[in-house]
Amino acid sequence: MQAGAGPGVFRGPPRLQRDRTARHMSAILIVEQILNGLQFGVMLFLMAAGLTLIFGVMGLINLAHGSLYMIGAFVAAAVAGATGSFLLAMICALVAAAVAGAIVEIVVIRRLYAAEHLDQVLATFALILIFSEGTRWVFGSFPMYLEIPDYLSGAVTLPGGIQYPLYRVMLIGAGLAVGLGLWALIEHTRIGIRIRAGENDREMVAALGVDISRLYTLVFALGAALAGLSGAMVGAIQSVQVGMGEPVLILAFVVIVIGGIGSIRGALVGALLVGLTDTLGGVFLPELFKLFMAPAAATSVGSALASMSIYIVMSLVLIWRPTGLFGGRA
Amino acid sequence: MRKLFIAAALSALAGAAGAEVKVGMITTLSGGGAGLGIDVRDGFMLAIEQSGRDDIEVVIEDDQRKPGIAVQLADKMIQSDKVDVLTGIIWSNLAMAVVPAATAQGVFYLSPNAGPSQLAGAGCHPNYFNVAWQNDNLHEAAGAYANSAGYENSFLMAPNYPAGRDALTGYKRMFEGDLAGEVYTKLGQTDYAAEIAQIRASGADSVYFFLPGGMGISFLKQYANSGVEIPVVGPAFSFDQGILQAVGEAALGVVNTSQWSKDIDNPTNLAFVKAFQAEYGRLPSLYASQGFDTANLLLSALEKADPSDPDAFRAALMEADFDSTRGKFRFGPNHHPIQTIYARKVVKEGDVYTNKIIGVALKDHADAYADECKM
Numbered sequence: 060m061q062a063g064a065g066p067g068v069f070r071g072p073p074r075l076q077r078d079r080t081a082r083h084m085s086a087i088l089i090v091e092q093i094l095n096g097l098q099f100g101v102m103l104f105l106m107a108a109g110l111t112l113i114f115g116v117m118g119l120i121n122l123a124h125g126s127l128y129m130i131g132a133f134v135a136a137a138v139a140g141a142t143g144s145f146l147l148a149m150i151c152a153l154v155a156a157a158v159a160g161a162i163v164e165i166v167v168i169r170r171l172y173a174a175e176h177l178d179q180v181l182a183t184f185a186l187i188l189i190f191s192e193g194t195r196w197v198f199g200s201f202p203m204y205l206e207i208p209d210y211l212s213g214a215v216t217l218p219g220g221i222q223y224p225l226y227r228v229m230l231i232g233a234g235l236a237v238g239l240g241l242w243a244l245i246e247h248t249r250i251g252i253r254i255r256a257g258e259n260d261r262e263m264v265a266a267l268g269v270d271i272s273r274l275y276t277l278v279f280a281l282g283a284a285l286a287g288l289s290g291a292m293v294g295a296i297q298s299v300q301v302g303m304g305e306p307v308l309i310l311a312f313v314v315i316v317i318g319g320i321g322s323i324r325g326a327l328v329g330a331l332l333v334g335l336t337d338t339l340g341g342v343f344l345p346e347l348f349k350l351f352m353a354p355a356a357a358t359s360v361g362s363a364l365a366s367m368s369i370y371i372v373m374s375l376v377l378i379w380r381p382t383g384l385f386g387g388r389a
Numbered sequence: 390m391r392k393l394f395i396a397a398a399l400s401a402l403a404g405a406a407g408a409e410v411k412v413g414m415i416t417t418l419s420g421g422g423a424g425l426g427i428d429v430r431d432g433f434m435l436a437i438e439q440s441g442r443d444d445i446e447v448v449i450e451d452d453q454r455k456p457g458i459a460v461q462l463a464d465k466m467i468q469s470d471k472v473d474v475l476t477g478i479i480w481s482n483l484a485m486a487v488v489p490a491a492t493a494q495g496v497f498y499l500s501p502n503a504g505p506s507q508l509a510g511a512g513c514h515p516n517y518f519n520v521a522w523q524n525d526n527l528h529e530a531a532g533a534y535a536n537s538a539g540y541e542n543s544f545l546m547a548p549n550y551p552a553g554r555d556a557l558t559g560y561k562r563m564f565e566g567d568l569a570g571e572v573y574t575k576l577g578q579t580d581y582a583a584e585i586a587q588i589r590a591s592g593a594d595s596v597y598f599f600l601p602g603g604m605g606i607s608f609l610k611q612y613a614n615s616g617v618e619i620p621v622v623g624p625a626f627s628f629d630q631g632i633l634q635a636v637g638e639a640a641l642g643v644v645n646t647s648q649w650s651k652d653i654d655n656p657t658n659l660a661f662v663k664a665f666q667a668e669y670g671r672l673p674s675l676y677a678s679q680g681f682d683t684a685n686l687l688l689s690a691l692e693k694a695d696p697s698d699p700d701a702f703r704a705a706l707m708e709a710d711f712d713s714t715r716g717k718f719r720f721g722p723n724h725h726p727i728q729t730i731y732a733r734k735v736v737k738e739g740d741v742y743t744n745k746i747i748g749v750a751l752k753d754h755a756d757a758y759a760d761e762c763k764m
Contacts (some may be wrong), residue, residue, distance in 0.1 A: 088590045095582035192419065200423040200608055202635035207614060214616030222589070223615045227582065262760040296611050297579045298603030300637060302420055306651055338583045341575075354571075362549050 070241035087221050092342050093335065098227045100334025101234030105289035106307055107314040107326040109282025115321025116257045116278045119168060120176055122183040122313065124286055125304025126190035130157045131287025132294030132303060133198055145208035149291050156287020157280040160244060164279035169272065191301050203299040230292055237285065238327055245323060254278060258321060313369055317376045319386025328384055333369050340368035391756035409444040410691060413466035415459050415487065416477035422602055424631040425479045425676050429501045431669055432680030433476070439664065440688050448472065456486040467496055473696035474499060476683055481505040481524060481552050492516040495697060497706070500682040502676060506555055509725050510758035516699070516723045518706055520683040522648055523756035524552055525559030527624035529595055530646040530730035530750035531561030536621060541566040542761060544593035546584055548600065549573035556599035556624070562757065569593035581608045585615045593619055601626040606635050613639030622763045628735055630674035633742040640735045640742060648730050649678040649715050650746050657712040678714045685711040723762035727755045
């Protein structure tokens, strides 16, 4: 919807700036940036969906979610390196992250459901350290190589003459497809009913004969798989290295706080909001300040403000709705 | 090699009655930046091992890239280990936290990597020697290269932190053309789609970027896939041996500036590359060469004087009487290198991506802050 509005809105004003071609913000650039924001948001959604699901169903703050993202990327890089198949690498990454998630749930997390949030944070933070050093142990200290396969590399020309990397188009598509699948799973399957029931009243669900601990393992593995898939897909265009999960984890927390903790729909809206704010803020805020400031000062003020933009958005959302956009709990 | 570390660790525990010189190495051995610290350490220890001296004890500790931990380690090494010489720090912010306090306590500091402008200018110290470069140097060389390549309109990009701003300042100091744009990204940013779109729209004829470590890998992979064809120039930090394999084909043909390259043709360098490969099973990076040169500088000074006589030891360091992997090496008045910086191009040799020198970017180049140094 915004993608359509962009060109129309900005068709008039640039005449004034035409002599400053280097700074000229064309309609194409704006649409491209919106696509970038969407793509970033969709990837954030995959991370945030698992995080919010785990928090919603089990009440667990899982700081180690970023480590599962990292595991996905490393496994994908290792499998792609060994077999040359990108698709197989994605599948293995998904499975490996799910298995790692299930093991972590059974060995560690299970003991933490009754514990305070602070204990959970402490234990899952310890898991980050264990996973990071373990990954270095297995794969070494240097970044790993994971490349986009030939059939997905290069740029495509979208309607309107926009050149956009094919892989990123694929990321948007794959992310939305996973989101749709998740929605169908939760709204229309038996497992989904149990997950939703578990969110509302876990004692009652257990009393009704649902094996709650198996459900928890399943949800945790599902969240882990989403994180692993997202790590593997993003790994092809970013650096596969130890500690790559933590920056994304922080953003994912911002997303679920904005969206409302426990809400998948909130995670989607929050992720797109954060993705668009972050991308468009980083590009247009410095330009905005250039209208009334010296370029050097405008760049530094604009960049600084852009780094803060998603946190400003988060604060505003929390002032307006303290439980997040779609949050039910007080 | 491992034996040497264990020996170093054991003797550290035992209080080391036998060792005459104690060296403390604080470097980054865990976390995202570990590759750099490991290369510096391995290069350094290779030279110590080759020297055959058993009276030098090296205490190695991991700073985890955290200034607070680096300061604690420095205090421990100076006060309880009683080291004579400190070295190893990779990052400028850690160096700024450790070096001024350490040199003020009479310890010598030999920098194998970080070269913040403050320590080259007004904050210089007689006991501080930088064996790598002043932070601006490789960027200045890139600006000079861009002139010689005929570029007239550059798009500049660096992370929004002190070394990032220094980098673009360095480039602009030498570059004579216009700027199509100047963008500061977030430190640790992993997605550059937005910046690449700006580059595409900017009308630039060249892109200069300073994005060390994982940031550079991400940018290069995404740039190669964006369909933007504007040539890219960078400093060696995004094209060192450790990173290139992770970037892969996306880096092929990119020109980058470095004071070291594995094909610099002198006997020391050829022997170093061969020995490093034999010892560790991988090609050395520029960080490894810096660690190796730092250790050899130290060894050359130890031949002439003992750290217990600071004036003589300082004079011996200043002479820089050692065979550098870079060929000719000497210090300027502010104890920073005056050296030649090369333009290299990324090539593929067999299955391995590596660099090949294509020319000299700056000859016998000194840093811009030497005049501000009063010592």
